[in-house]
Amino acid sequence: MTEKQKDGLWENVKTIFWALIIAGIFRTLFFQPFWIPTGSMKDTLLIGDFLFVNKMAYGYSKYSCPFSSCPISGRILGSEPERGDVVVFRHPTLGTDYVKRLVGLPGDKIQVKSSVLWINGEEAKQVSAGMFSETKLPQGRFRTIPQCINRPVGEGGECLKEKFVETLPGGVSHSILNFANRSVDNTNVFTVPEGHYFFMGDNRDNSIDSRVSPNAGGVGFVPAEYLLGRADRIMFSAAGKRLFYFWTWRSDRFFKEIE
Template structure:
């Protein structure tokens, strides 16, 4: 005996589901963008700021194409710490002194829109002099250890002497010496007044720094011109790479990625 089709329950297809999309008002989008930009500005002003190294004056520690991160915390904050160097106030808030051997980014005293990177050599009260390429602080030479000749990183056709310098306080780093008697190998005695620093590039024969007066060189650096301390090389591209040249984006220097700066 066959069972009637009426004995089976009727099939009821499920109602189609709905995916609702809430439209965002233009003022909501604007607020989100504004808050994001404000947070980025605060971080850039108070915490960390990236810079790109465009020249060879800090070889071999920093080379052309390095993408560095600068910390704003170590020395407090000044108008130089903020983007565009706004005329907010003079001096530094929560000021702390730099240490000999620190690598810092700063604004050029004569051209504040121009940012440079050098190493702190002389502190307030120091007497700094260079004799035959050796740096003397308060009459005592920074210890130099020659490490042999190497190829210049940015100019491989040039052979340079690599030297390790060791400060009395323990800071140690590498420098380049091109040999011979360069114009910066012998200087008069520079007395560093309160609130100033004496700066030098590690590539000693290829750096315009405190050995030269402004506007050609840096002269003595006012502490309020310091942007911050260089902490790390985040990434690095070979010279010639550009954001506007996509074929150069992979011209990386991977051995320099995540490299601490000393």
């Protein structure tokens, strides 16, 4: 190898090195990319939505860095999340990143009765918003088949779920889906400990969330240091198994604000 070739190779190595450093800093301090892999937040977030997590929203903890490597105790430079925020957080025991809606703040008393959320004795009122419709086909890389209230539905048929607009105490409104009456539609009263938060998926009958403890396969209360950031806007969305399947792109969801 000539000296000129060696110099060129070294320049390429340095370029790649600094590019990785800059990308790592950007991902750690500002915005982290996140693909939606499951339907637990339908119809707010669909399988195949791509978003950037705003990591400045709640400050930083050791989980803000790749491999949970930030030398931080607790949380720094943070502000308190608000009820109704859509949040990406680290599962307290599995180490997997989840996205759910924040419904319970420290000290809140949370209960679900007959599929209706109650917070500190106040009902989060639900108003019918018709039906959510999607095609019954395998979705995303996990090839998930949606569940339908109008079953039986053949492959390629119209799959329906009841849709409601829920208003949380404080006035934040968002859509939720309901499929059937299940055990998580009626719960005991949960009292959220200090320094912890309570999360639920908008697709209420298809969400692993705080209604079930980690020991029973759920999420339970999430400590503040496990919050990674707030999901504010969908940047891109694809309904197919692969990103380059351009015929599955959902152009109506590009740059869509998350409510």
